Amino acid sequence: MTTIAEFSIGSTRILDPSGAVVGDLPDFASDRDELVALYRAMVLTRAFDAKAIALQRTGRLGTYASSLGQEAVPVGLAAAMRPDDVLVPSFREHGAQLWRGVTLEELFLFWGGDERGNDFAGPREDFPTCVPVGTHAPHAVGVALAMKLRQEPRAAVCVFGDGATSKGDVLEALNMAGVWQAPAVFVVNNNGWAISVPRARQTAAETLAQKAIGAGIPGEQIDGNDVIAMRHVADRALARARSGGGPTLIEAVTYRLSDHTTADDASRYREDTDVSPHWKQEPLVRLRTYLTAAHGWTKADEEALLRACDDAVDAAAETYLATPPMPPDAMFAHTFAELPADLEAQKAALTGGDE
């Protein structure tokens, strides 16, 4: 037998869990303000997360999917995006959405069960949160194809979980993006779990990045708790996509520190002893340690930031709680561009009018 093709999967880490620099620092990472912005976004995401869970526990928010411990993936990714790129997210990308201009109020509205939360005042072309697992991957290919057809130097960015990589939709999308060299960047947010099913039970493949190989596109792994690596690798992939170089699959290895959602109890399928080592790897601590050592981040800086983030989140929660729900007939408002006559009757019946 002769070998006719060989493949390898690279992995990138720049900051290790102790906050030590173990790779080549990209340019942006020498700028204190840039790093603080990334740190702030992760802290804000975590503050939102805590508030969302608290509201859910007290019956004031619906089922919520936490991103605790995996904030570096969406934040690093969004930091690499330009405003006119399009985010096609799964349901744990609050950090990316906030960075891109979706407001805290909108996120609360969405998780509170109000469609207006998806009517982003900010990134108007970004897709709404996708609840079905992996079904949004082909949408990103369509968005990217649209950009390519219009010859725009833009890219679509799609995030999905490790479980999603088992879906045909995701594999189809990677394949199609490869065929068309669509300007799409796919990110596997590999947090180790698909509800109770561990990564090892999802696929026999050694990495998820290698799912790219079958599609003929580049795939690489990164330490997903290293926001610098995330942003750096995403920067590169996005630049390539925007300049006609085609799609990329990035596997960001992180860990889900929380329950799957507020409706889940992770203690049913994993031990605390399995989880606790991951607290030493998580993304906020490592960047904070580095900021302290390299850029003189102080306790006072930290306290001021925490307070500012908590205040912003609290204010947004108040606004959300004070927003009255939509009236019953609102459900008809956007079913079609123009309401067909046979639905007018249903609407009238619902609102107590005559049929």
Add this chain to the structure above:
Amino acid sequence: MSGTGAEISLVGAVNLALKRAMADDPAVLVLGEDVGIDGGVFRATEGLWQLYGETRVLDTPLAEVSIAGVAIGLAAQGFRPVAEIQFTGFAYPCVDQMINHASRLRTRTQGRLTCPMVLRSPGGGGIRAIEHHSESPEAIFAHMPGLRVVMPSSPARAYGLLLSAIRDPDPVVFIEPTRLYRAAREAVADTGEGLPLDTCFVLREGRDLTLVSWGAMLKETLEAADLLSDQGIAAEVIDVATLKPLDEKTILDSVARTGRVVVVQEAPITCGYGAEIAARVATGALTSLLAPIQRVAGCDTVMPYPRTEEHYMPSAARIVAAANRVMAYT
């Protein structure tokens, strides 16, 4: 609409509408398996690739989920994709995309993102095709809020309805009766005029009973009306054409005059679209009814292979028999 143009088949009318829509609007794209140089397995997209090139006529990999899903992404970006699924038997993977995404993108985002796409596919049996090539899934799509479902039954209506489907700001599932693709020709003028997507067409007027059908079954339904006419029974024939939203008024008005109704569908009877029409008639025209509503339909069986499919497909004789049953009530 019809009358002054060349005589073309139903699939020719689909092709003509696609050409027209692409000429009128550069945002219209066609994608699907073999739609490019091959012109589609039924030639519905013939010549488009030569006219508009591979940036507007996209041969896709063999992946139905993504054909629908990619169309959603394109539509959200302002294109008007017309996605072809080669046979409706292979449109089932798209059900997820159409139901969970296409139909609700507008609602989910409160109108910020919309999905002006068409999913078109040849459907129905009677063409002696192999397994999975003869399915009638219209009720599955019609059940979903936010989708329009259209089934033309003549070249002129195929042309006008497809143009309107492509121009519609919301997703449309457009099922083309394969059996009628080349069954008849009709003069269709390429006027660029669409037909309304909320209107039933009265194909034949009659005072004694109302026959309601859509798609390929109009062929047998019209034949049955001829046979009934030989018996001295005047049947009104309605082509539903757009199943969702339903123009219930045209049907109810007709039943109000005739008092009798037979609904004809090729799809399996249980939970089929005929049940919807029967329910609407029972609700809206009960006091006009002189006889129970009859349904002539396919069976709740797997669509049989070609050697026995004729037993499954409603025939003109079965429609006449149902009509005679409703006429027997005095």
